Amino acid sequence: MSLVQAVKDYVSKMITESEPGYKIMLMDKETTSFVSVVLGMSEVMRQEVYMFERIDQTSSGENMSYLKCLVFIRPTRENIELLTRELQKPRYGAYYIYFSNVISKSDVKLLAEADEHEVVRDIQELYADYQALAPHLFTLNMPVHSQGLKWANGALQRTCQSVAGVLFSLQFLPYIRYQNNSEMARSLAENIRQTILKEGSLYSNIGAEGSMLLLIVDRRDDPVTPLLQQWTYEAMVHELLGVNNGRVSLAHVSGVTDDLKEVVMSPTQDEFYSQCMYLNYGEIGQTIKDLMEDYQRKLSKQQKVESINDMKHFVESYPQFKKMSGTVTKHVTVVGELSRLVGTHNLLGISECQQELVCGSDHSENLQRIYQLVTDPKVREMDAVILVMLYALRHEGHPNNDVRGLVNSLRKRSVADHHIKLLSSLLDYGGARARQSDLFGTGVQDVASIRKRLFKGLKGVDNVYTQHKPLLIETLMEVVKGRLREGAFPYCGNPPASPPVRPQNIVVFVVGGLTYEESAAVHQFNINNPGVRVIVGGSSIHNSTSFLCSVDLAMEGIPRKTLRI
Structure with missing residues (x-):
């Protein structure tokens, strides 16, 4: 039950099911981010993928019919139009088309009509329509989701598709509950319910229905958590430096080298980071110190090249040694900048x-x-x-x-x-x-x-002080104890005859976005509650700046109720 592994499996399926030989991957802006946060491009290229292109940035270039094209895009109107043009003047010898969610029969017909050169070998639906940041964490990476206190144009459909994609990819057929005072949560719950009913054939196993729950909550119920200063490594980096699609800009850091102006901070591509992302500020300092000492010990050994065998060993271990050197340099730079900001700004x-x-x-x-x-x-x-x-x-x-x-x-x-x-x-x-x-x-x-x-x-x-616990954890405790009040979180549709006392699998979606503090808390919740597995997602991943921007947008044009200050 890992979202990261689910997306990786989908990518592997795309690559291995096509004919052998060199391929290119044609993606859109969003699917590019879906893939890049779980797999390094070098890792994909080792599987005969020659290069990557964006469908919205292609131009009529040279004919490369000797290449196969793996298309992985969202089933949007714009993407269908772009793909139709591509098929009308194909640049590649064969096209294997994969959509990140359900595609309509009418759109399939449009693609078939455009395929006059008969280059399309396969069309499939995959359900990787979300950005998997960790095994238990996903985001839509959608900072603008509301207009006032209602869904922005197209945002409800987009959110419904992505959350349903999570359920389809994990084969979860859940009961649905939502925050009662949130109209946005209610409408999302109803739309997801209708999608599940319509696409029920996508489920191959519905035997465990009673053990699964989709819980939809609203960010408005806890405006405090996104405003607090964070102290886990992952949350600190996002709050003080900002993380965008698994990358962090260090261009502003004094004396930073060109290769460190933008660094990858993704647990799927950085083993050290995956081990340390939930450590607190002091612990990460000690861990960095231990990493440096280990690196220095290995460096001193590498400097003693006195024989042919020493040279052979050095050449064999050089890639790992260089990787470790890059890891040390990157994290020392990041933690050094965090430390500077903490001290400078009290x-x-x-x-x-x-x-x-x-x-x-x-x-x-x-x-x-x-x-x-x-x-x-x-x-x-x-x-x-x-x-x-x-x-x-x-x-x-x-x-x-x-x-x-x-x-x-x-x-x-x-x-x-x-x-x-x-x-x-x-x-x-x-x-x-x-x-x-x-x-x-x-x-x-x-x-x-x-x-x-x-x-x-x-x-x-x-x-x-680090004693604050997000409201989300309190809500989850009520769920696993069977105490979540139906008045506060009603069921979508008819209440089940025998509601699950302790759901084994819970997907929580936070309308309005969530934080890395909540992600870390859910990670710990999963450890502390064996037999229960929680996945959490949101419209976006907030730090204090992005959260306040979203509040500003949400309340734009809404008459003030509080006394003007």
Whole structure:
């Protein structure tokens, strides 16, 4: 039950089922990302794939009829038109066409009519219509999914196709439940249900139906998690550097070499990263130190070339040695930049304040600490704004709420008006009136009783609060205990006569996007709950910047309910 393996198997199927010989892969922008995050292009090329092309960027070039063409595209209207033109003037000797989802009979007819040269050898549907970032994690990589609080044009269909693709690829025929106060979640649930009913023949085994659940939730129910400073390696990289299709730009880092200006940070293509992505900041520092020491030991051995046998051994081990050298250089550079940002911008102090704010109960102490940080010139503008946002969410109904005073402090440091207005938008988007959960009710505890986690390894990292747990994990616990309230999460369609007490396989989709913190929490949840397997996906993978952009877009044109600040 691995999404990464499912996509890999589909790619392998495309390559091995075609005739032997050199091939090219013709993909669209999205399927290119689907493949590239799970397989390095060099790995695909070792399987007789000669080169890669984008169907939306091809031009009438030379005839290469000696090559076979593997087409892997989404079944969109634009792609069908582009493929039709390609078949009318074919550049390759044979075409094996694979769609990432269900294709209509009318579109198949259009392709057949265009194939006047009879170059199409096969047309198949595969269901890799999502970006698999980890065995348990997928995303649509779709930052714009809503207009106001409704689905944007085409977004509902796109989301339905991708989530259904996950279910089809894993052969999951689930019960469907959705967040009751979210119209977007309800409409998605109903569309997926209709798709499953229509395409039921795609399931080869429906015997385990009662043990599977698709749960659709809305980001609006937990606006806190995307705003918190992250401390696992994967989440830190995305929050502070940004990850795009498994790649990270380091072009801004002082003194970085050309080959490190963009690096691959994908667990499917970097063994060290896959082993360390869920470690916290201090642990990754120690792990990098151990990696460097191991590299230095091997380097010293390689330098002792005194005989023919030594030379032979050096030549045989050189590829692995060079790969290790690249791994060390890359991760030392990345962790070094993370460390610089943490120290320069006082992110440890900010994170401690954030954690005390969302998990603690002392309003006056929270307020005093936020005032200190908001007025500190060393604190970045957006970090100050996010602290005020978290305060506004956490103490929205407190009788001594002082959001106006904090906003005045932001204005004194010349924070942009747009960011001030965004605070009001956030309260309308995910404030108490927009949520159906008691987001802070179970998390309230005395700060003095919260044990600080000691971070090992990096000098200067003493302790940081990391006790916050995403609402998603609390919801999953209710699911596996059979306590998820039907009033809050009704079934789509008629409720089952005998609902599963403990689903064995759960797919969660977060309308509005999820975070790497939630991914790490689900990974740990799977470890802690043997017999239950959770896969989680979302419209996109958020850091604080992308989340606030999505809030801004979602609330554009929506009348304000909260008091203007």
